[in-house]
Amino acid sequence: MSYEPKKIPVVLLSGFLGAGKTTALNRWIQAGIEPNSLIIVNDFGQLNIDAELIDYEDEQIIRLQNGCVCCTLGGSMAEKMAEIGRLSPAPSQVYMELSGIADSAKIVDMIRVSQRFVLRDNWCFVDASLAAQHSVDELVNTVWERQIQSATQLVINRCLPQQPLAVPLADLVEKTRAPVHYEMMPTMESATSIRPAPAIADASSGWHSLSVESEYGIQERVLVELLQSYADTLYRAKGRVCLDAAASKGYVVQYTRGQCHCSPTFQVQKTQLVFIGRSLEKLQRLQQKLQALCKKNQD
Numbered sequence: 229m230s231y232e233p234k235k236i237p238v239v240l241l242s243g244f245l246g247a248g249k250t251t252a253l254n255r256w257i258q259a260g261i262e263p264n265s266l267i268i269v270n271d272f273g274q275l276n277i278d279a280e281l282i283d284y285e286d287e288q289i290i291r292l293q294n295g296c297v298c299c300t301l302g303g304s305m306a307e308k309m310a311e312i313g314r315l316s317p318a319p320s321q322v323y324m325e326l327s328g329i330a331d332s333a334k335i336v337d338m339i340r341v342s343q344r345f346v347l348r349d350n351w352c353f354v355d356a357s358l359a360a361q362h363s364v365d366e367l368v369n370t371v372w373e374r375q376i377q378s379a380t381q382l383v384i385n386r387c388l389p390q391q392p393l394a395v396p397l398a399d400l401v402e403k404t405r406a407p408v409h410y411e412m413m414p415t416m417e418s419a420t421s422i423r424p425a426p427a428i429a430d431a432s433s434g435w436h437s438l439s440v441e442s443e444y445g446i447q448e449r450v451l452v453e454l455l456q457s458y459a460d461t462l463y464r465a466k467g468r469v470c471l472d473a474a475a476s477k478g479y480v481v482q483y484t485r486g487q488c489h490c491s492p493t494f495q496v497q498k499t500q501l502v503f504i505g506r507s508l509e510k511l512q513r514l515q516q517k518l519q520a521l522c523k524k525n526q527d
């Protein structure tokens with residue numbers, strides 16, 4: 229009689245850039261997840277900032293870098309899944325946070341046909357405040373829609389009281405068979421800086437991601453101003469900025485389309501920033517400016 233190992237349940241966290249995947253995962257971890265769970269974090273770019281921002285025991289997190297777009301499927305993601313399938317003892321559960329521009333529908337399909345894994349849920353997070361912008365941006369819209377359509381649990385956050393959802397999102401919600409969970413925007417949002425995000429220029433080009441690493445940092449106000457000045461190409465920026473290495477003092481920065489949040493931290497040894505946008509040329513200029521500012525603070 230052949231022995232068939234029990235399938236490993238997989239919980240996916242999907243949704244567009246900055247939609248709230250890492251925040252939710254951290255909340256679940258704090259509330260308590262199954263012992264012997266394995267966490268896979270598939271971030272975009274050369275630095276895996278998300279893995280750094282997840283509060284879980286190190287040896288149980290697998291970091292996949294360059295997790296941009298769908299390279300995740302052919303390359304490192306499929307290989308990692310095969311490796312995880314051979315682990316003994318097998319993890320009790322796998323939590324997989326996908327990159328914000330991953331085609332989650334393809335990953336759902338991959339798990340559904342797998343002999344070793346079973347999809348427990350695909351939680352898709354949606355920032356309602358950006359729905360109108362995402363739906364008119366051709367490059368974003370295809371990814372964003374497919375992410376929502378493949379959800380088995382849909383979380384719509386940053387909803388405004390007494391304000392209906394943007395029509396394209398309301399249409400997707402009407403068609404979904406997934407349970408929908410709404411989370412209101414807190415009345416006093418403590419963003420460091422909020423500006424209406426201009427339309428993304430250079431709509432013809434694809435996604436590009438660049439990063440900056442330095443022993444030195446940049447003052448919060450200067451960084452926020454600089455990121456806001458690239459709002460016509462920048463979708464997302466995040467990372468940690470070191471202001472005082474000896475005291476591990478600095479701040480975490482989170483930028484999503486016009487909104488920038490900075491919060492102090494005491495666990496930062498060096499500056500690591502990653503950003504994703506549309507125009508490679510503009511992103512390279514941003515990268516050079518950031519590097520120059522870090523260098524200036526070193527002198």
Ligand SMILES: Nc1nc2c(ncn2[C@@H]2O[C@H](COP(=O)(O)OP(=O)(O)OP(=O)(O)O)[C@@H](O)[C@H]2O)c(=O)[nH]1
Pocket residue numbers: 243244245246247248249250251252278327328385386411413414417464466482484489
């Ligand atoms: N108001 C509000 N803000 C949120 C919510 N979820 C996340 N945020 C904020 O949105 C920003 C991005 O959140 P993340 O959890 O890092 O988003 P993400 O989907 O993991 O981002 P990527 O991995 O870069 O795609 C942070 O500043 C969070 O504090 C939410 O439910 N409500």
